[in-house]
Amino acid sequence: MANSSDLSPLLAGTTITWLAAACAFLALLACSRSETPASSPQQEISSPPQEICAARVDALSRHVNRFLTEPQFAFQPREAKLPQMHGRARASRDYRIFEVTATRSWLGTRQPEDASKAAAQLRSFVEQMRACASDPSEPLGLYLAADPDTPVSKIAALFAPVTNVEVLLLGRLDTGPLGPPPASGKLLADELDRASNEPELARLGARELTAQAAPCRPLAKRLAQLKYQPEDDQAALLVKSLDEGLRECQCQSVDIDALEYLVMRLLEAPSTDFGEVPLPKDKTGRLVLPTEPGLTVGGWLQRL
DSSP, X not given: OOOHHHHOOEESSOOOSSHHHHHHHHHHHHTSOOOOOTTOOSSOOOOOOHHXXXXXXXXXXXXXHHHHHSOEEOOOOSSOOOOEESSOEEOOOOXXXXXXXXXXXXXXXXXXXXXXXXXXXXXXXXXXHHHHSSSTTSOEEEEEEEXXXXXXXXXXXXXXXXXXXXXXXXXXXXXXXXXXXXXXXXXXXXXHHHOOSHHHHHHHHHHHHHHHHTTOHHXXXXXXXXXXXXXXXXXXXXXXXXXXXXXXXXXTTOOXXXXXXXXXXXXXXXXXXXXXXXXXXXXXXXXXXXXXXXXXXXXXXXXX
16 A cells, blocks of 8 residues: 555645644633643743844744744655764655665555566656656656665665666654754653653643743733634644734743743654755766665765
8 A cells, every 4th residue: 555655745734633632721721720831940930121022932933834834744664764864955855755675665555575576667667757747858856765774785776777867865854843842841841752642742732831821911811712713723823822922921931942842842843854865876867876785875875
């Protein structure tokens, strides 16, 4: 069966499964006594000057809106453990994905174990896709999702009959949209990480959001109304509520760093992202890959 992320790894928007559940708790919690947030330090949080508050809210809104509006690269490998990439470009192209491990390969469906047969199927796929393209002379773009332990010689054999392609090696970047928790949010991060299911995550998120917003009444009032909004609108309205509410109370006694981290957790922002590295090719668009024995994808990546 084909993996849907093989067909198109780019999602036009962010799919959020537990923000709506968290919003359902907010109105109830807003009516109850305030709780001390897990992310709050023991000492009282001072209110920043107005210009600092405005700059910090601007940064928060940009961060969250960028995550909500930019296409997200969604891919769940079947077996490949993608190599770690440091300082590489973020994967952002709508290419089909060819997954390869030391023993198996997939291109939508599982490919033959015989390398020559798998290579023939890959060539046939490339030719068919290029024939359907608006300009068949243009190289066909592919992502290669290869396990770090996969021999590069196997990749070379699979791509040997293929020409006029642009292939990008996929990997995992060191960071992602979520980012690490701030010092004041580490207890919260640990608590969310220990949650055993989505309802518990939603309850914890709603409790923490209510407690974080409590010192800022304009923000607290806006958040309490999210429950009554259509689920499809809740993410955008959450950002709008944060922006308007924090400005109105001038960030009074709010730990914005911890609040920003919590909001990104509610929006299910990933802690890591996918990176890409272009593979070398000759003038015909055929990949130029080393065939030396023992060289793995993980070792080869260090040379690229």
